[in-house]
Amino acid sequence: MNTTLQMPSTLGIPAEDAIIKQTINGEIDDLIASLPDPQGLTSEQRRGIIARYSAVLEGNFIYWMTATLLSVKSEDAKPILIDNLHEEVRDSHPDMLRRFSIAAHAFPTDSDALMVHDDLTKVRLFLGRLSGVQSLATMAFFEGFIQRFMAYLADLASAEGSAEMEYTDVHGICDIAHTDGLYTALSSEMMVSPLDPEKDLYEGVYLLRNLVERIVFNKVQTRAA
Numbered sequence: 695m696n697t698t699l700q701m702p703s704t705l706g707i708p709a710e711d712a713i714i715k716q717t718i719n720g721e722i723d724d725l726i727a728s729l730p731d732p733q734g735l736t737s738e739q740r741r742g743i744i745a746r747y748s749a750v751l752e753g754n755f756i757y758w759m760t761a762t763l764l765s766v767k768s769e770d771a772k773p774i775l776i777d778n779l780h781e782e783v784r785d786s787h788p789d790m791l792r793r794f795s796i797a798a799h800a801f802p803t804d805s806d807a808l809m810v811h812d813d814l815t816k817v818r819l820f821l822g823r824l825s826g827v828q829s830l831a832t833m834a835f836f837e838g839f840i841q842r843f844m845a846y847l848a849d850l851a852s853a854e855g856s857a858e859m860e861y862t863d864v865h866g867i868c869d870i871a872h873t874d875g876l877y878t879a880l881s882s883e884m885m886v887s888p889l890d891p892e893k894d895l896y897e898g899v900y901l902l903r904n905l906v907e908r909i910v911f912n913k914v915q916t917r918a919a
């Protein structure tokens with residue numbers, strides 16, 4: 695949790711910060727609004743969403759957060775990311791997710807993993823460019839999204855007969871603090887190592903949005919990245 699971290703009030707440009715947060719929240723709102731009703735899905739469709747989510751997140755979230763840590767120059771941003779990684783490792787969130795998917799009879803198969811392969815690779819390679827501001831925007835989008843996605847994921851698992859909800863319970867709560875921390879880190883990084891104006895701040899956000907759409911809908915998206 696990052697609630698004890700205090701950042702200097704002079705960091706960031708408030709108006710720009712607010713616009714970025716609004717833009718990222720708008721992407722999250724659109725994604726959440728597009729989610730299909732779990733009861734309107736077949737059991738196989740519900741299983742597929744949990745399995746693809748698990749195929750992406752179990753082995754990659756810590757990797758993505760580590761890539762973001764390696765990318766930042768701001769000394770104020772680093773402890774926020776390290777704190778997040780500590781929690782992931784100490785409480786073994788990958789183990790929590792594996793238990794969640796197994797209990798829902800949705801442990802990913804090779805086919806599930808291959809369905810997300812192309813979009814996952816794009817996100818991996820993007821974060822591998824180690825662009826601090828872009829990486830932080832991407833992870834702020836993701837933390838904000840999963841915090842709101844957890845109730846939906848829990849509904850899918852429940853409809854598949856599972857009562858194992860530690861993963862969704864934990865992430866619906868702790869990611870509120872994580873999201874705020876990432877926006878604070880983003881403000882700090884923008885001051886210390888601003889993005890080249892010719893680059894798109896939201897490039898990684900769009901790539902990750904496409905990956906989430908692949909997880910949920912399992913189809914190629916046509917919106918521009």
Ligand SMILES: [Fe+2]
Nearest residue numbers: 755782787865
């Ligand atoms: Fe986690």
